[in-house]
Amino acid sequence: MTDIALSLGPVFFNWSPDRLRDFYARIADEADVDRVFVGEVVCGKRMPFNDPVWPDVVERLTQAGKTVILSTLALPSNIRDRKAVKALCEGGASIEINDLTAMPAMGAAPFAVGPFVNVYNEGAASFLANRGANLICLPVELPLSSVGTIARACPDVTFEVFAFGRLPLAVSGRCYHARLHGLHKDSCQFICDRDPDGLPVDTLDGQDFLAINGIQTLSHSLQVWSPSPEEAANLGVRSLRLSPHTLDMVAVSALYRRLCRGEASPQETRAKLRELPLPGALVDGFTRGIAGAAKAAS
């Protein structure tokens, strides 16, 4: 049986340069993950602040033996964003595309595909594989039955499933942090930096519901997919993606590593995760082909 790899996804939130530096230093030193996706994927306006951080972060992670992949914007919205995507794709590093804007610049180079690209079937997966995709993190709403069908049809591609974290549910041309605070996107004052795990959105009846992060809308709850090694292998899933939050991601990755090695059961893993200060409940409905907000088993 092939080992299940662990990936740390890109940070969705507007973390300060210092926070990013400290976070990745600890990941490099202590987190048992195989791959780390770094870079800004949500809002190009944040890039001038955080861009200076990445060379050091990449070097530190690489020296620690991690595979580092540069993740690109999910919704490049102006010429500056487009230039940033192009420069990254042509820069020779390993790249994850999150929008087909990146395709022309990738040329014949291999690339990873993030969950923002619509790969809903084996035809789309093999199309991208023929163009150089070697790793595909599938869209979050895709049920495992579809994941299995796609993965079995494209054995040369590493398929990754979004296994931990608030679910990225939507992106928009509009910035919701700005709208909530009576500002416009163009003069947003970068207030999304106040909510390092996203800003909770409740229903009128006070029920936890969603979280906003600039132009992005996430679930309030956290996705948890905690398969046994056999279940993942049977589906053809070779990698799990853990999405960064402010809680102890070293601890989260350690729990998933034990799970992937068969040293902890799915149930035990979920129980241990629930002991951490999670920003929301654990859900797994998408994996089961039902409402994504359906609670995960105990």
Added chain:
Amino acid sequence: MSIELVCPAGTPSALRAAVDAGAHSVYCGFRDETNARNFPGLNFSPEELTEGVRYAHARGAKVLVAINTFAKAGAFDPWKKALENAEKSGADAVILADLAVLDHAARNHPALRLHLSVQAAAATPEAIEFYQQTFGVKRIVLPRVLSVEEIATLNAAVSVETEAFVFGGLCPMTEGRCSLSSYVTGRSPNLSGVCSPPEHVAYEEGPGGTATKLAGYTIDRVAKGAPAGYPTLCKGSFVAEGKTSHLFEDPVSLNASTLIAALARAGVTALKIEGRQRGKGYVAEVVRTFRAAVEAIEAGRDEVEVERMLAGLVEGGRQTSGAYKKTWR
């Protein structure tokens, strides 16, 4: 300057109404999961489509067939058949979103004209160039995230035709990139061709008024007796930082009728009216009004006068020009 008006046809009778009212093109879909308005009582059988195409062509109008959902893994047949049936019907183009469907169409139906659905969310010259060069796509339906100025810049940078929504329902989220509906109900535009589907909708009377609910979540609440809207998730009222608001979008619909001339100047080939779920009376009225407005603009008539012609058009409730004006963001 000649603006093509692309009008919705949820049913054969709506198609005839749109054509009779002056639609240059109508768009419609098959009665299955291959199109993004997969609602009961809507859409076309292959025979109805063939008949609709005959009706439209006889009156100089075109028919565009939306096959714009993402094919289900391991079950590609409905999408394959939809492409075959669209070609057989003599339709003028198909509107596609899925890479697998585009790839299949480009390989197996080289004579079919391909349009890229808004569901593909191609918002940059690079993404558009990719679809054009890879699949020979001839027209892009623009994602509703661009301002008029950005559309002008985009059109200067690409050689494909572009089509822009001007009227009807409005998604504040980038279409084709939204899983809010499936998060709550299990069904979404990409998975099932529906958003906030009716089987999950409930209206509950309580002391605070009427709650509109989607799969048990309160999406909005109105005073008792006041008209309660349909609980489309992104148009709901929510609480964030203690503030209650229509955080994502007000319960508004798109009305960019005052921007027709500006969109035409921005190089847009076609203007699209949303509303395949609408009845033929509504479709006829909206199409007739827009056709007159488009002709007035082409005849060089005063834009203020054109705005007045369209002022009577209300979709019910409040309206917005959406992302076309930068302040929307």
